[in-house]
Amino acid sequence: MIDSGPTQARSTAAPAGQLDIVRRMSLGVAVALLVQYALGMVVNLYITVPARDHGGGILTAAGRAFANGPAAVAVHAGLGLLLIIGGISLVVRSVRSRHRPLIWLSAVSLLSILGAALNGAAFVNSGGNGASLGMALLTGVALLCSVLSLYVLSSSARPR
Secondary structure (H helix, E strand, O other), X not given: OOOOOOOOOOOOOOOHHHHHHHHHHHXXXXXXXXXXXXXXXXXXXXXXXXXXXXXXXXXXXXXXXXXXXXXXXXXXXXXXXXXXXXXHHHHHHHHHHOOHHHHHHHHHHHXXXXXXXXXXXXXXXXXXXXXXXXXXXXXXXXXXXXXHHHHHHHHHHOOO
């Protein structure tokens, strides 16, 4: 008699193609975070957010960054929005791969990117140094998660 009941083991291994996509996306997010970090330093050191842009909410701050802000601020905000989309996509791909360390790392990375965006909105609203520091530190956490994802992926690809 052939046993096809609940005792039959299911494969939970992620398809190799799915992990390859996550690897490429993690590298892309890491590079984008480095570019964003550099743009953030330029904005912090050389650009002054106009006083008329202070005050308002998160969406107001994003709109003002695009509409009224200097070009470097607009590019910084635009890349931040792309990073949010990339972070969401990375979480979805990691969940589909069923690779628990990748799921955790991509989720923490996305939360860090979202936190940095909130600090960015606070910076546009107030120009405070604390918001700028928050952006920098959370970008560093997101970058660390992306690099650790690449390490985890490289160690899981090795034959055992």
